[in-house]
Amino acid sequence: SAVISQKPSRDICQRGTSLTIQCQVDSQVTMMFWYRQQPGQSLTLIATANQGSEATYESGFVIDKFPISRPNLTFSTLTVSNMSPEDSSIYLCSVDVSSPWGLDTDTQYFGPGTRLTVL
Amino acid sequence: GENVEQHPSTLSVQEGDSAVIKCTYSDSASNYFPWYKQELGKRPQLIIDIRSNVGEKKDQRIAVTLNKTAKHFSLHITETQPEDSAVYFCAASWGGGSNYKLTFGKGTLLTVNP
Numbered sequence: 001s002a003v004i005s006q007k008p009s010r011d012i013c014q015r016g017t018s019l020t021i022q023c024q025v026d027s028q029v030t031m032m033f034w035y036r037q038q039p040g041q042s043l044t045l046i047a048t049a050n051q052g053s054e055a056t057y058e059s060g061f062v063i064d065k066f067p068i069s070r071p072n073l074t075f076s077t078l079t080v081s082n083m084s085p086e087d088s089s090i091y092l093c094s095v096d097v098s099s100p101w102g103l104d105t106d107t108q109y110f111g112p113g114t115r116l117t118v119l
Numbered sequence: 120g121e122n123v124e125q126h127p128s129t130l131s132v133q134e135g136d137s138a139v140i141k142c143t144y145s146d147s148a149s150n151y152f153p154w155y156k157q158e159l160g161k162r163p164q165l166i167i168d169i170r171s172n173v174g175e176k177k178d179q180r181i182a183v184t185l186n187k188t189a190k191h192f193s194l195h196i197t198e199t200q201p202e203d204s205a206v207y208f209c210a211a212s213w214g215g216g217s218n219y220k221l222t223f224g225k226g227t228l229l230t231v232n233p
Contacts, residue, residue, distance in 0.1 A: 033220075033221075041225075041226075042208060042223045042224065042225045042226050043163065043208065043223045044223075045220055045221070045222075048220060058220075092162065092163075106151045106212050106219055107153065107165065107168065108153070108165070108221060109165060110155075110162040110163045110164075111162060112161075112162050113162055
């Protein structure tokens with residue numbers, strides 16, 4: 001497994017503002033993912049962030065609203081832009097424990113999440 | 120894309136009884152099926168997984184079975200304990216290599232009554 005941290009753990013924001021969430025891993029990983037989990041709901045994939053390439057977004061999520069950075073093999077950020085109350089949710093990053101040398105296990109481990117409330 | 124159905128949405132059992140959660144998937148190309156446990160306010164934790172070349176896998180009180188022909192897989196928890204109470208999510212891995220992704224079921228709230 002891997003030790004994954006997220007910052008901030010929670011935040012309350014005003015509508016129209018933006019929040020950047022950070023995800024840090026204690027080892028190098030090829031694939032990182034960002035999910036949204038609305039209260040009492042399942043996990044919905046926002047995008048896949050691989051180092052060295054543009055993030056791949058799922059249907060219903062766009063780069064202008066959720067820009068993602070992946071500057072190296074241990075770090076990623078997700079920005080929630082121009083927020084509205086509908087963006088209130090838990091945002092989770094996850095990592096695939098595959099090594100940079102291509103040992104792909106398809107096994108994902110999750111960060112602790114960021115609880116976002118938009119007023 | 121993949122679609123994962125999970126049943127039941129809620130399950131209540133007495134301590135010591137067994138619990139079974141079932142999932143079906145739509146894409147026959149899916150080849151990896153993890154189960155996650157999420158306690159209230161916590162992150163999802165991987166508890167067991169199975170790959171398409173295996174029919175059954177067991178880890179102490181937890182087991183997972185896979186029927187590729189019927190495209191369904193199940194989580195079995197024996198001798199349930201109050202600390203097993205949580206939301207359980209099944210998932211199916213769709214795609215391969217750098218294109219793979221997990222699709223999650225809607226979750227099962229398991230309550231184990233002492």
